[in-house]
Amino acid sequence: MVLAAPLVYLAVVWPQIPDRVPVHFNIHFRPDGFMNRLPGVLLLPMTSILVTVATLIWFNFDPKMAKYEPDTRDQVRNVLRKSMLAVCVLLGSCTVGIVYASWGNLGVIKSTIFYGIPLLFLFLGNYFGKLRPNYTIGIRCPWTLESPEVWNRTHRFAGRILMGISVLLIALKLSGLSAVPISGPCLHCFWDGQRSPSGTPSSPHENCSRRRCERGAENFKPQPHNSQLNPLNAPPARSCQSQPPPEPAP
Template sequence: MINFRKQTLITTTLVCLLPIVLGIFMYSDLPDQIPVHWNAAGEIDNYMSKPWAVFGLPVFFAVINIISIVAITNDPKRQNQSKWMKRMIIWLVPALSVILIPISLLVSIGIRISVPFVVTLLVSILFIVIGNYLPKSRQNYTIGIKLPWTLHDADNWNKTHRVGGVCFIVGGIILFISNLFQLGKQTGFLNFIIIISTIVLMVLVPIIYSFVLYRKDQS
């Protein structure tokens, strides 16, 4: 198990650092400022210096990856974690690194990519997948809907995660459909409102449901 953890940690960290290779290859063609953030209308609203974008961002992702894997693999209740969700969380940060950083570099040299569309598409698919596997995760301290009431009672955890799974699937489908109808700046703000509203409901509904279950059991 220790060897497996070390191998996973090393492999995923190296994947996080892969964009550095692309950055070095493109370095002479890159502008001094690299776009790293887009607003609701799909317009670039924040930049990062070339050295930081090429070298700093992959290192940042690598550090986040190390922290997340150490937390997941040292959970006292890790045996209850959904195996698929565990794999997904382990590979999520490396996937973001090899997708998002190259997109920023390509956009900086003039290649047209609708970054908000791509990101929302990926997030919607991620939500649907999470919703499918969320009910299969049992009580643990790192993966799932970790509330005082779900961690206190296994039945509350299981019921809340079934409801949360439905919320994530429905929310993911809504985001996926709304993203397909995104037509550019004219609908960018509306799409942003839909995204925020959907995510807020996805978070609040399981929390409220869990609290209601807890209060009902206390009465």
């Protein structure tokens, strides 16, 4: 039912979805990547279906599960299903957010990212300690797969880390701050500083792609829901090839 919910929603609002929809957003949540309507809105729902089916099929052939008692297998299967359910809910919410973003409303996708991902971490962290060694879900490396004690200690520690990160992210958001806007510009400035000793780009043309995305975001003009026009059409910008670097002075 959770897998079918996004498809039912898309069927209802399909006539109102523009021909092109945003599928990627920059650090300021401005759309900077677009796709046609059909692949753009069906990408996440189809990903949820394929990943869920493939994971459940793989679990039935997991060699680790054959060594456990039926109760243990049922417990791990239950954790796996709940984890996949949480991931599908998040991807379905992102699908709704993409549709609203195509209408010019970015609030849904922002709330999904800022609250949905921390809640997913909180959910997974709560169940990590209940997993048993398997080849389907968890921290699977030679040390954890060969030793149940190492597996349990690793997943209990990882579960506490995930829950701590989720609480921190939600607290930052509720306090009016956000880890993404805070860390993003800092990392970007550090990267620019590493590329150029002076801290500025060495050429006015090397950030052409970034400037083009920013110009496209500034031309973002929301349209009413019943409009058949594409609200995300921006005037074409010149490519980097059309802007040759200036010749050096003699």
